[in-house]
Amino acid sequence: MANYSTNEFKGGLKVMLDGDPCSIIENELVKPGKGQAFNRVKLRNLMTGRVGERTFKSGDSLEGADVMELEMEYLYNDSEMWYFMKTDGSFEQYAVEKKALGETEKWLKEQVPYTVTLWNDNAIQVSAPNFIELEVVETDPGLKGDTAQGGSKPATLSSGAVVRVPLFINEGEVLKIDTRSGEYVSRA
């Protein structure tokens, strides 16, 4: 991979830092009156998801990271690996470890496209679409007439996630969920 100098650090650039691939979020020049310039760089470690700040001497460089984000459909899992397939028509499949799935595991649904981050062709991160439609598999019976205000109850969805839903929701209904907040949006 090419090396990138601090003046090429832009939001979204993927670089290697201390052995891990990182994505640059922000890059700000810090220059005391008359003196050496530095770059204060905010980056996300793509292996851990953690965001941190580091300082570089302006002009220093980092090795680029071979990181790609691809759209892939979720297929199935054998409880050791989770399998995804590229949506570009190549039918190419990737096996993903539980660690890389992280929180996304509870938002998995077959044939839905996810964003899979590959580093050196290995999946290191899977992100769910912002909204997903999932069926309620278990919840207390709905309360008739209570469609307007107040109250919520837990509901287990087909993906295994448990979300708070309004009292009028019944088992078997399909709901639209915001995967970023884990909140109920509406009936689908």
Add this chain to the structure above:
Amino acid sequence: MTESWRPTATIETLRERARLLASVRRFFAARDVLEVETPVLGQGGSTDVHLVSLATMARTDRGQRRLWLQTSPEFHMKRLLAAGSGPIFQLAKSFRDGEVGARHNVEFTMLEWYRPGFALADLIDETATLVAKLLPHFHGPVVHYRYRQLFHTHLAVDPFTTSLEALRRLAAERGQMPNGAIANEGRDTCLDLLMGLVIEPQLGRNELSVVGDYPASQAALARRHQDTDGEWVASRFELYLNGIELANGYDELTDASEQRARFIEDNAERRRLGLPEVDVDERLLAALDHGMPDGAGVALGIDRLVQLALGKARLEDVLSFSTPNC
């Protein structure tokens, strides 16, 4: 089309900017300081190791020559002083390659002025008066700090006597530098990092902070003197407001041979660092040799002051077109 043709500042901001620049001109006119215009191009450039100069080729009556875009109007203005101009000021387009950010733009406007016969303290007063005039809603006091004192207060180290190893450790820790990134750096790099990252953001909070007595190694084009502790320090000051460095002033070095020695040392350091050398401005040295009156001079980033006066988040908000949008 994602390429925007639009200005980075609003037209209303440009009106405000023009009003502020007009009041700068009135300020100096009332004090009999002559407005001058000097060239953007020069046959010599700044040798300062931390500035990256732009250069261009031009055909002159002496054939094809490399000319330097000035990083500040300092050299030409000093030649005017040596020619007997008396006090002068300029709103000068200046260029520093690679400097882009919330407070930086490759091409920017420097307000620079020189006061023959002024001591540094007189110029600090005048600079503070001008800043207060342009920021009518700012009523904070002017507070003086010594460079050494700031390091004691904010970092509990002494910038002159703490070992290089300890400074490197502190800089690496406070800067969260990648492993080994600062292992071979000298004192000034460590001090610059700590100053820029830790101390500067604390300066100019509801006050105008004036910092003086910088290490002698950071004198640039200023004289040096021994401070009350007997340390050799630079006779220069910097002015801060809201954590932003606004101005940098010198008790001007007028000794041609000392100035030549500093230029040569800069270029030697450039060779050591693998940086391109910059042509020494022989005409400045000839002017100093002829004799420049003793006095003080200051460079103030007028774009930053307009930014503060108008409460804008980024420098580009007060520039008609920032360099990325030029």
